[in-house]
Amino acid sequence: MIGARDVAKISLNLVVVYVVGGALLAAVYVNTTPIIRENAVREKKAALHKIMPEADRIEKRGDWTIHEKPAEYFVAKKDSLVCGYLVESYGKGYSGLIHLLVAVDTLGIVKRISILSHSETPGLGDGIEEGWFTGQFAGKTSAHMKVFKSPTADNIQAISGATISSRAVTEDAVKKALEQIANAHKGN
Amino acid sequence: MTSAASKTGNWELVRRGIIDENTIFRLAISLCPAIAVTSTMRNGFLMGVAVLFVQVMVNVSISLMKGFIHPRIRLPIFMLVISGWVTITDMLMAALAPDAYRQMGLYIQLIVAFASILAGAEMFASKNSVVKSLFDGIGRGTGFLVALVIISAFRELLGKGAVLGVPVLGGARPLLIMVLPAGGFLSVGLLMALFNWADTRFLKKEKGR
Secondary structure (H helix, E strand, O other): OOOOOHHHHHHHHHHHHHHHHHHHHHHHHHHHHHHHHHHHHHHHHHHHHHHOOOEEEEEEEEEEEOEEEEEEEEEEEOOOOOEEEEEEEEEEEEOOOOOOOOOOOOOOOOOEEEEOOOOOOOOHHHHHHHHHHHHOOOOOOOOHHEEEOOOOOOEEEEEOOOOHHHHHHHHHHHHHHHHHHHHHHHHO | OOOOHHHHOOOHOOOOHHHHHOOOOOOOOOOHHHHHHHOHHHHHHHHHHHHHHHHHHHHHHHHHHHOOHHHHHHHHHHHHHHHHHHHHHHHHHHHOOOOHHHHHHHEEEHHOOOOOHHHHHHHHOOOOHHHHHHHHHHHHHHHHHHHHHHHHHHHHHHHEEEEEOEOOOOOOOOOOOOOOOHHHHHHHHOOOOOOHHHHHHHHHHHOOO
């Protein structure tokens, strides 16, 4: 049986653990977040050039929001001529948002995509980072952004066991990024 | 074994964690990470370091709290402490080793569920002094680290023909299976057998068991 004294002691235990643990976590969080954010910015910059190697200049064009997250888009230039666009985007994955970059040419055809960060299941959903999956996007447009479980030439083949993650990348993040670029053009 | 722990020397505790009660090769627990992150030596080493850190911090924290925790919520409190330290490790690693974190960040959070950490807390730290728990944590953590480094070195050498990313096998074709999960099981099995063989051949004799 649990008596009143036990209840009091259990409550006290929990309060102390929460308060001490919370304080410790907060201290580490405050000190590491700026560095983590800086790393992310540097990584994004490196990734931009990596998926648009033909460009010699990448300039920011504007901002947009997706899944309530601020994202940027860029114009890529070679010899001061526009050679394509880069869009940052997010997709709603199996656990949390998948953060990625899409490089498209001036006709709206995907050149490459690059997954920046995600928290999909190790061994299943993290297959979205693999070359065979991301490579499928090259040469396709927003009309092709549909996931199939069987091999497909025109669309995107899902990672087996990770259809949700595959859909999040294809039908959510990349498709919306392509639509965003198309819309931004109409405005110009 | 725990009842006599108060009389066991500190270095004996460390030795025990590395050899006699090695988490992977002896207790055969926490095999999931031992297979998941050991396709390259670098990842195996980093995971081992992260686990060593969490194990030591958890052991010390639990030992400090042992007289204070109500027995009925012992395990939930252990889990809270473990998840707190894992989150701290996760944030520190993301800030200080971003490249490594990119590759294995997903696995760091899984340390919360490692049987080896909870075993250290429940079987040792909750019954022994802070100093003993510290050394037990160092022993268990180092044992895990050593095991992961051995497994990952073995797999990287056979599966990628490299040591720490530097190719060493020349033109020989590496065995792809060794970097796949199946190769992880094969490696753990083979190394466990080797460990047992070495143990009966050399160590037991010495002790006259």
